[in-house]
Amino acid sequence: MDIIFGRNRKEQLEPVRAKVTGKIPAWLQGTLLRNGPGMHTVGESRYNHWFDGLALLHSFTIRDGEIYYRSKYLRSDTYNANIEANRIVVSEFGTMAYPDPCKNIFSKAFTYLSHTIPDFTDNCLINIMKCGEDFYATSETNYIRKINPQTLETLEKVDYRKYVAVNLATSHPHYDEAGNVLNMGTSIVEKGKTKYVIFKIPATVPEGKKQEKSPWKHTEVFCSIPSRSLLSPSYYHSFGVTENYVIFLEQPFRLDILKMATAYIRRMSWASCLAFHREEKTYIHIIDQRTRQPVQTKFYTDAMVVFHHVNAYEEDGCIVFDVIAYEDNSLYQLFYLANLNQDFKENSRLTSVPTLRRFAVPLHADKNAEVGSNLIKVASTTATALKEEDGQVYCQPEFLYEGLELPRVNYAHNGKRYRYVFAAGVQWSPIPTKESSYQPLSLLIPRSHLFCSFWMPKALQNWPVPPLMSICTWISTDYSSQTWTGTQKSRPLLRNSGTGLLTAMGLLQPDGVEVWTGERSLAVRTPWIHFFG
Numbered sequence: 001m002d003i004i005f006g007r008n009r010k011e012q013l014e015p016v017r018a019k020v021t022g023k024i025p026a027w028l029q030g031t032l033l034r035n036g037p038g039m040h041t042v043g044e045s046r047y048n049h050w051f052d053g054l055a056l057l058h059s060f061t062i063r064d065g066e067i068y069y070r071s072k073y074l075r076s077d078t079y080n081a082n083i084e085a086n087r088i089v090v091s092e093f094g095t096m097a098y099p100d101p102c103k104n105i106f107s108k109a110f111t112y113l114s115h116t117i118p119d120f121t122d123n124c125l126i127n128i129m130k131c132g133e134d135f136y137a138t139s140e141t142n143y144i145r146k147i148n149p150q151t152l153e154t155l156e157k158v159d160y161r162k163y164v165a166v167n168l169a170t171s172h173p174h175y176d177e178a179g180n181v182l183n184m185g186t187s188i189v190e191k192g193k194t195k196y197v198i199f200k201i202p203a204t205v206p207e208g209k210k211q212e213k214s215p216w217k218h219t220e221v222f223c224s225i226p227s228r229s230l231l232s233p234s235y236y237h238s239f240g241v242t243e244n245y246v247i248f249l250e251q252p253f254r255l256d257i258l259k260m261a262t263a264y265i266r267r268m269s270w271a272s273c274l275a276f277h278r279e280e281k282t283y284i285h286i287i288d289q290r291t292r293q294p295v296q297t298k299f300y301t302d303a304m305v306v307f308h309h310v311n312a313y314e315e316d317g318c319i320v321f322d323v324i325a326y327e328d329n330s331l332y333q334l335f336y337l338a339n340l341n342q343d344f345k346e347n348s349r350l351t352s353v354p355t356l357r358r359f360a361v362p363l364h365a366d367k368n369a370e371v372g373s374n375l376i377k378v379a380s381t382t383a384t385a386l387k388e389e390d391g392q393v394y395c396q397p398e399f400l401y402e403g404l405e406l407p408r409v410n411y412a413h414n415g416k417r418y419r420y421v422f423a424a425g426v427q428w429s430p431i432p433t434k435e436s437s438y439q440p441l442s443l444l445i446p447r448s449h450l451f452c453s454f455w456m457p458k459a460l461q462n463w464p465v466p467p468l469m470s471i472c473t474w475i476s477t478d479y480s481s482q483t484w485t486g487t488q489k490s491r492p493l494l495r496n497s498g499t500g501l502l503t504a505m506g507l508l509q510p511d512g513v514e515v516w517t518g519e520r521s522l523a524v525r526t527p528w529i530h531f532f533g
């Protein structure tokens with residue numbers, strides 16, 4: 001097991017042809033880009049956590065029924081500095097590193113403290129984001145790296161802070177129909193003013209402003225929400241959108257800024273500055289995209305930890321949103337490399353199972369409603385929202401499905417009522433093999449519709465990304481017209497298991513017929529009964 005998780009991966013610079021089983025439909029053309037950790041050891045030094053590994057970019061180019069794979073390490077400043085020093089010299093999520101052991105550690109720490117928080121890593125290993133025609137490798141710090149989607153070469157480093165006051169930003173932005181990016185970040189620098197910032201990066205330079213060529217310069221703040229706790233803002237990995245609203249969960253899984261400021265001298269990692277406060281509430285912020293203001297009512301639910309929002313929509317004056325939620329933060333604990341060994345089964349007793357939960361939030365709370373009454377009257381959920389004496393609204397979810405992660409929806413249905421969630425069934429095992437890592441839910445996947453699956457050459461099997469890292473799949477084929485041929489309205493959904501097998505390929509066709517392939521992913525049908533074509 002250690003072999004799968006700890007071993008450094010070799011780049012595959014020349015495209016290599018994959019062996020295809022079945023038949024890839026002629027219309028399926030484009031490139032699937034993937035990101036994830038590929039190197040956990042540099043010289044004699046080793047990262048502590050799976051999320052620390054140096055970013056390895058992957059691409060699957062699908063053309064005329066054939067698939068070509070290639071991979072390349074992101075040449076981040078972090079990568080270059082590490083390789084040059086032949087050891088880890090930049091801190092990551094679970095590993096604190098010391099650039100120069102000869103220098104007086106306290107003078108260094110002092111420099112850091114005077115800036116409150118040290119400069120973060122640009123090892124962008126989590127996802128790929130598209131801004132206009134450009135592609136960026138992303139992490140959750142203020143840095144992202146532009147990449148060439150064809151050659152996987154690393155291009156310029158972009159510092160979010162130049163355009164918007166955020167020190168952290170999510171790796172799961174949203175896109176509107178014009179391709180504008182909507183993302184969120186946290187501003188922790190201005191002491192006493194810790195806030196969450198929702199911002200928009202335009203896909204192209206707005207009309208009449210052509211003198212400033214970079215769309216980045218036109219990034220605008222959509223809305224800022226002050227953090228409940230100024231020294232301890234919430235950690236979040238994604239957020240939700242509907243046609244008119246943004247959903248942000250201020251969960252009691254929080255970063256401690258004072259701990260972060262002293263982490264370097266205390267020789268503690270960033271991860272150790274995160275804590276789950278199970279006795280606290282999770283606040284649900286709803287932001288109206290038209291007024292760019294938060295809805296005034298205070299909505300909350302019980303303590304939980306959410307990494308992935310699935311989808312959200314508006315129905316009869318309510319916001320319905322679906323998330324994968326945990327009872328605690330044991331997921332991050334699980335991915336310490338020290339736990340990913342022979343005793344994985346013992347080590348990985350997750351104290352909570354990822355569960356698909358549906359929440360409903362009433363937008364116009366009835367002033368005459370009795371205290372204690374349920375304000376939700378929509379058909380598509382049994383979730384409740386109880387009116388409280390002080391005007392707050394306590395939301396309780398409907399549990400839709402237990403044991404799944406890495407959710408995706410057909411993005412054409414994002415923000416709208418929808419029927420299917422594509423996800424990996426979670427069975428806790430680190431070996432991405434047929435038997436153990438994904439549980440085929442044949443009941444939900446009509447096998448008769450299987451039309452193809454394909455394997456990478458043997459040498460490439462077992463490569464880098466274990467089941468949970470397929471979290472951040474991003475698809476470049478379907479939404480951009482240049483790379484997309486065939487029926488425009490058909491949307492392929494691809495997932496890659498990390499073993500070299502592209503697992504699910506679902507096709508949502510305009511007439512509502514779904515075609516599937518892949519045995520290891522599952523599709524959960526949401527309780528919505530009509531098909532949205």
Ligand SMILES: CC1=C(/C=C/C(C)=C/C=C/C(C)=C/C=O)C(C)(C)CCC1
Pocket residue numbers: 051052091092093120121126139140141168237270271307471
């Ligand atoms: C470096 C760094 C961070 C890195 C976080 C990472 C790398 C998170 C990865 C999360 C994933 C992959 C979640 C999947 O569900 C923090 C904590 C934001 C803040 C301080 C600096």
Ligand SMILES: [Fe+2]
Pocket residue numbers: 172237307308471472
């Ligand atoms: Fe993710």
